[in-house]
Amino acid sequence: xxxxFHTQTAGVSLTAQQPDNNLIRCTVQALAAVLGxxxxxxxxxxxxxxxxxxxxxxxxxxxxxxxxxxxxxAADVVDPLGGSYYVExxxxxxxxxxxxxxxxxxxxxxxxxxxxxxxxxxxxxxxxYQHRREVEAGDRTIVGVNQYVTxxxxxxxxx
Numbered sequence: 601x602x603x604x605f606h607t608q609t610a611g612v613s614l615t616a617q618q619p620d621n622n623l624i625r626c627t628v629q630a631l632a633a634v635l636g637x638x639x640x641x642x643x644x645x646x647x648x649x650x651x652x653x654x655x656x657x658x659x660x661x662x663x664x665x666x667x668x669x670x671x672x673x674a675a676d677v678v679d680p681l682g683g684s685y686y687v688e689x690x691x692x693x694x695x696x697x698x699x700x701x702x703x704x705x706x707x708x709x710x711x712x713x714x715x716x717x718x719x720x721x722x723x724x725x726x727x728x729y730q731h732r733r734e735v736e737a738g739d740r741t742i743v744g745v746n747q748y749v750t751x752x753x754x755x756x757x758x759x
Contacts (some may be wrong), residue, residue, distance in 0.1 A: 601695075602638050603637075603731055605637075605638055605639065605640070606638065606639070606640035606641070606642070607630075607636075607641050607642070608639040608641075608642040608643075608644065609625075609626040609629040609633075609642070609644045610625075610644075611627070611644050611645050611648060611649075612642060614626075614646075614647055614648055614649035614746060615624055615649055616649045616650055616741060617744045617745050617746050617749070618648050618743070618744030618750065618752075619647050619649060619685050619744075620648060621646075621743055621744045622644070622645075622646040622647070622648070622649065623646040623660060623664070626643050626644050626646070626661065626664065627643075627647075627668075630643045630664055630665065630668055630677075630715035631672070631674060633667060633684070634668050634669075634672075634674045635674055635680055635681050637678070637679065638685055641665055641668075643661040643662075643665050644661065645657035645658050645660065645661045645666045646660065646661075676700050705719070
C-alpha cells in the first residue's frame with residue numbers, strides 16, 4: 601500500500617512575540633514532515649501570526665523547503681528513520697491511540713453521529729483550552745512567549 605499526503609506546518613504554533621523564532625519552529629516541523637514521508641509540503645512564513653506574509657518571509661519559507669529537499673539529504677531515501685526503535689515505538693503508541701479514538705467515534709454512530717453530538721468541536725475546544733492552561737502554568741514552554749522572553753519592543757510589520 602502507498603500513502604501520499606500533503607503537510608503544512610502548524611500555523612497555530614506561530615507566535616507574534618519574537619516572530620523570527622517561527623522560522624525555526626517551521627523548519628523543525630517541515631523536517632519532521634520530510635522524515636515522515638510527506639510528498640508535498642507548505643512551510644508557513646515567520647510573520648503569519650501578524651498578517652499576510654511579507655515577500656521576504658515567503659521567500660525564506662521557500663528556501664527552507666529547498667534546503668531540506670536539496671541540501672539536507674533527508675528526502676533522499678524513502679524512510680530515513682526506518683528501523684529506529686524509538687520512532688517505531690512512538691508509531692505503535694500513536695496507532696493504538698488512533699484506533700481507540702476511532703472506536704469512540706464509531707460508538708457514537710460514526711463520524712456523522714459524532715458531529716451531531718458536537719464531539720469534534722468539544723475535542724478541539726478542550727485541546728486548545730488544555731494547551732493554553734499548560735502554557736500559562738509554565739508546564740509547556742513556548743520560547744519567547746512564556747520562557748526566554750526579552751524586553752524588545754513588539755514586532756512591527758515593514759511598510
